Amino acid sequence: MNSGKQFPIKFSQNPNSLSKKEREAILKKPGFGQKFTDHMLIIHYNDEKKWHDAEIKAYGPISLDPAVCVFHYAQEIFEGMKAYKANDGRILLFRPEANAKRFANSAKRLAMAQLPESIYLQAINEFVKAEKNWIPDQEIGSLYLRPFMIASKPYLGVKPSPEYLFMLIASPAGSYFSKDAQSVSVWVSEFYTRAAPGGTGEVKCGGNYAASLAAQQEATKNQCDQLIFLDSVEHKWIEEMGGMNIFFVFKDGTLLTPPLSGTILPGITRDSLITLAKDKGLTVKQEKYSIHQLIDDIQSKKISEIFACGTAAVITPIGKIKNSKGEYIINEGKSGKITQELRKSLIDIQFGNVIDPYQWVKVVK
Numbered sequence: 001m002n003s004g005k006q007f008p009i010k011f012s013q014n015p016n017s018l019s020k021k022e023r024e025a026i027l028k029k030p031g032f033g034q035k036f037t038d039h040m041l042i043i044h045y046n047d048e049k050k051w052h053d054a055e056i057k058a059y060g061p062i063s064l065d066p067a068v069c070v071f072h073y074a075q076e077i078f079e080g081m082k083a084y085k086a087n088d089g090r091i092l093l094f095r096p097e098a099n100a101k102r103f104a105n106s107a108k109r110l111a112m113a114q115l116p117e118s119i120y121l122q123a124i125n126e127f128v129k130a131e132k133n134w135i136p137d138q139e140i141g142s143l144y145l146r147p148f149m150i151a152s153k154p155y156l157g158v159k160p161s162p163e164y165l166f167m168l169i170a171s172p173a174g175s176y177f178s179k180d181a182q183s184v185s186v187w188v189s190e191f192y193t194r195a196a197p198g199g200t201g202e203v204k205c206g207g208n209y210a211a212s213l214a215a216q217q218e219a220t221k222n223q224c225d226q227l228i229f230l231d232s233v234e235h236k237w238i239e240e241m242g243g244m245n246i247f248f249v250f251k252d253g254t255l256l257t258p259p260l261s262g263t264i265l266p267g268i269t270r271d272s273l274i275t276l277a278k279d280k281g282l283t284v285k286q287e288k289y290s291i292h293q294l295i296d297d298i299q300s301k302k303i304s305e306i307f308a309c310g311t312a313a314v315i316t317p318i319g320k321i322k323n324s325k326g327e328y329i330i331n332e333g334k335s336g337k338i339t340q341e342l343r344k345s346l347i348d349i350q351f352g353n354v355i356d357p358y359q360w361v362k363v364v365k
């Protein structure tokens, strides 16, 4: 995948790697985010040496001084990607440069050191190669990759850390919304918001998730699987879910997704689906859409499908929207035709089952 100058990454084999039999038992039923591969990757940074001492080594606990910045002021960012096994045995990544770029952008917003995109991509490539036996077959799922970075200087002053750790771990993942994706119910919170203009809503930092958990609890209390956040200024405009972007499908086949206004995470799945839908001849609008209009449009049957999207679950149909006033069922609570079509088109490209006209897929070599 990479050419040109290589950044040195040391490889130290985990002497306690699982046996083939143990690994294969996990790969048959991987779940999500519970089992991790034999190795992890770490790259150190400090202001003097810059990025140095990169190593792939045995997965396991790391030791940190209790004063390190991340524990106190939450200087942490992450990414979510997947490695896919094609039927011909090739190992594929989906738009990894977009993740590398977004990661650098997140680092900038949190005043963290920026890992050069070339090193990010090389790290992903070498790590996936080292853990290739951990990628489930495509009928089962894929290998979820979690790159992240923490501020690692022991220091309680409120200023950007001069030291960081970049790490990469991986977890085999079942496609938990397999063949016909199961629809979910979503709660619309009238109190909690996720992101304010000028805040961190458009970057992938753990802090955004920490702030969303109480809202998620409210959703659970209201018998909903997930939640939709409205904008923080007018409490009116639909933004996104806690960790997925959202699309509305109208009866005439038009798609609408809220515009990237600075408070919405620019999903790579979102961006890819906009392209795929347009190439299928569908109109895609990126426009503000209010919760009141949505409820009207569901009731008058103008809305025929709603779905959420992101790397982990790809596309999740939304069958029910609920708020304090009532609940509204979409498409009899089932996954719709356009939802299914887009999902299949995207998955087929990601797994290398069809020709990729967009050069989104990168082969791990």
Ligand SMILES: *Cc1c(COP(=O)(O)O)cnc(C)c1O
Binding pocket: 080, 204, 240, 241, 242, 243, 244, 245, 265, 266, 267, 268, 269, 270, 309, 310, 311, 312
């Ligand atoms: C990661 C994420 C998404 C989806 O992004 P993808 O690049 O499609 O995986 C959407 N919303 C939030 C808040 C996220 O953190």
